Amino acid sequence: MKHAYVKAHAKRAPRQTRARATIYLLAGFALAVMVGLAVFQVLHYGWESFILRPPGIGATPLPGDD
Amino acid sequence: MTMYTHQFHAAPRWKRAVLYVLGAFAFAPLVFMVPELATGNLHDLGLSTAAVLGVGGVIIFMAMLMISPLITITGWRWIAPLRWWYGAMFAATVSVDIVLTAIAGGVHLHGGFLSRTVGHPFTLVGVTATLLTVVILTTATHGAQRRLGRHWRTIQRWTYVVWALILLHVGLLMGLRPSENGILFFGDAQRFWQILFISIPLFLMRIPYVRDWWRGQRQCHGLGAWHLWAIGAVMLGVMVFFWGGLISYEIEQGTQAFTLTPRDE
Numbered sequence: 580m581k582h583a584y585v586k587a588h589a590k591r592a593p594r595q596t597r598a599r600a601t602i603y604l605l606a607g608f609a610l611a612v613m614v615g616l617a618v619f620q621v622l623h624y625g626w627e628s629f630i631l632r633p634p635g636i637g638a639t640p641l642p643g644d645d
Numbered sequence: 646m647t648m649y650t651h652q653f654h655a656a657p658r659w660k661r662a663v664l665y666v667l668g669a670f671a672f673a674p675l676v677f678m679v680p681e682l683a684t685g686n687l688h689d690l691g692l693s694t695a696a697v698l699g700v701g702g703v704i705i706f707m708a709m710l711m712i713s714p715l716i717t718i719t720g721w722r723w724i725a726p727l728r729w730w731y732g733a734m735f736a737a738t739v740s741v742d743i744v745l746t747a748i749a750g751g752v753h754l755h756g757g758f759l760s761r762t763v764g765h766p767f768t769l770v771g772v773t774a775t776l777l778t779v780v781i782l783t784t785a786t787h788g789a790q791r792r793l794g795r796h797w798r799t800i801q802r803w804t805y806v807v808w809a810l811i812l813l814h815v816g817l818l819m820g821l822r823p824s825e826n827g828i829l830f831f832g833d834a835q836r837f838w839q840i841l842f843i844s845i846p847l848f849l850m851r852i853p854y855v856r857d858w859w860r861g862q863r864q865c866h867g868l869g870a871w872h873l874w875a876i877g878a879v880m881l882g883v884m885v886f887f888w889g890g891l892i893s894y895e896i897e898q899g900t901q902a903f904t905l906t907p908r909d910e
Contacts, residue, residue, distance in 0.1 A: 595794035606780050613772060617763040635753035637818035
């Protein structure tokens with residue numbers, strides 16, 4: 580006869596795996612949408628516009644700044 | 646506190662008061678932005694958002710990462726509720742940062758909504774880190790812990806991915822070269838190096854061997870463990886200089902935002 584804990588675990592484990600799969604699916608979908616939109620930006624505005632930091636952002640100075 | 650409620654309620658009143666005070670500091674970046682949000686000056690918001698909410702978010706994230714090493718160093722398990730709280734406030738701060746950047750980031754980030762959110766590598770990495778943070782936060786509950794079982798810890802460990810993405814985001818934004826104030830400067834220094842230096846002790850204290858060794862030495866020698874005091878003093882120095890420097894910069898930028906006099910730096 581199986582112990583009660585083993586039986587309960589046998590029921591819980593697939594549910595937990597499904598819960599994990601749902602989270603992975605949602606997060607993966609959101610990441611894929613973001614990457615897709617970034618690819619769209621590259622195709623639409625070009626690689627240089629994507630890869631270069633605009634002036635005044637981070638370490639890139641504004642024109643005229645030292 | 647959604648998680649660690651048992652530790653929180655089991656703590657004496659003065660410890661809970663300390664947690665409330667330390668937890669309240671996490672509101673600071675959002676509070677700094679209230680006057681600009683209330684006046685709706687998009688130009689000022691565009692100037693302040695990254696400096697106040699972006700840097701503020703990193704400060705809160707690093708505070709969250711400090712909790713586990715502090716528990717290892719001191720044995721104070723009662724500070725564990727702050728780990729969840731700082732994580733939640735980090736998610737809130739950076740989410741507002743992204744929304745405001747998308748709306749008002751046009752001061753320097755030209756283009757539309759997409760350009761400001763996924764239009765550059767540093768924005769794409771930043772938004773990815775925020776998205777993962779939201780997933781981590783929504784699963785940081787007892788209910789999710791029960792539903793996910795042994796998988797829960799794996800998802801919570803995405804925090805380390807977020808940590809790496811924050812470093813990448815700031816590295817892409819600030820570059821690797823020293824800024825005009827250099828690297829070893831208290832305050833407005835090169836933020837990538839500041840965050841990297843803060844990360845070193847936090848990473849070292851997470852290595853299982855180091856963590857177990859420290860715990861063993863503390864339990865063996867107690868307060869007489871002079872070598873632990875010496876290593877702790879070095880780590881405290883690193884934190885005060887670099888994390889304190891970030892906080893100093895945050896206070897400067899936050900005060901400017903709060904008094905509606907942001908500067909374009």
